Amino acid sequence: MAFSGIPHDAIVFYEQLEADNSKAFWEANRDRFKQVVRGPAEALADELGGYGDFHLFRPHNDLRFSKNKPPYKTHQGAYTESEGGAGFYFHISAQGLMCGTGYYSMAKDQLERFRAAVDAEHTGREVAAIVDALAAKKYSVGAIDELKTAPRGFPKDHPRIALIRRKGLMVSKDFGAPKWIHTKQAASKIRQTWDGADELNAWLDAHVGPSTLEPDGFFA
Secondary structure, eight states, rough: OOOOOOOOHHHHHHHHHHHHSSSSHHHHHHHHIIIIIHHHHHHHHHHHHGGOOOOOOSSSSSSSTTTSSBBBBBBEEEEEEEETTTTEEEEETTTTTEEEESSSSOOOHHHHHHHHHHHHHHHHHHHHHHHHHHHHHTTEEOOOOSSSSSSSTTOTOTTTHHHHSSSEEEEEEEEOOOOOGTTHHHHHHHHHHHHHHHHHHHHHHHTTTOOOOOOOOOOO
């Protein structure tokens, strides 16, 4: 089906799931989920197919290693990765629409290359300026995690220590739930956000690139 926007009931569905994250609620609303959440998310992923083939995450949480998690995820996410290594992500939740791009989580070999490039004067100043410019344009700068102090081999007073401590580098925008997310304009807003971070992704692809190690996780 062609993408025509995110239904208002998708927001309501996740509001209700947050209030009652139970098998009983899920079973009673399984078909509704497929109609108002999964279907539109698939259509949005198809609309954004120029960035790659998207993987839509399953709605169930993996409870094997954490018994404290609720059984169902409270958002529907989708992810793809460019040949250069940059990732593109969006999700729908009770809060509305969010999208992000970059290197959310770096493997060990990627981190080594990233920190070396941030440490180097020319490439380090370059990425710091890119990140500052995106922050000024209301992008949120994030990563899967960051160290509380400098990693081994780097001084705590390094001029770019805030970047060096990160275990990834990505930017995102939380749009919330304005009326336009219920229209085709949602796809355009995501494209604008991703394309606006092209300079960051180009830097990351050039100086970090894909990992050559066996993957041990996925953007979630």
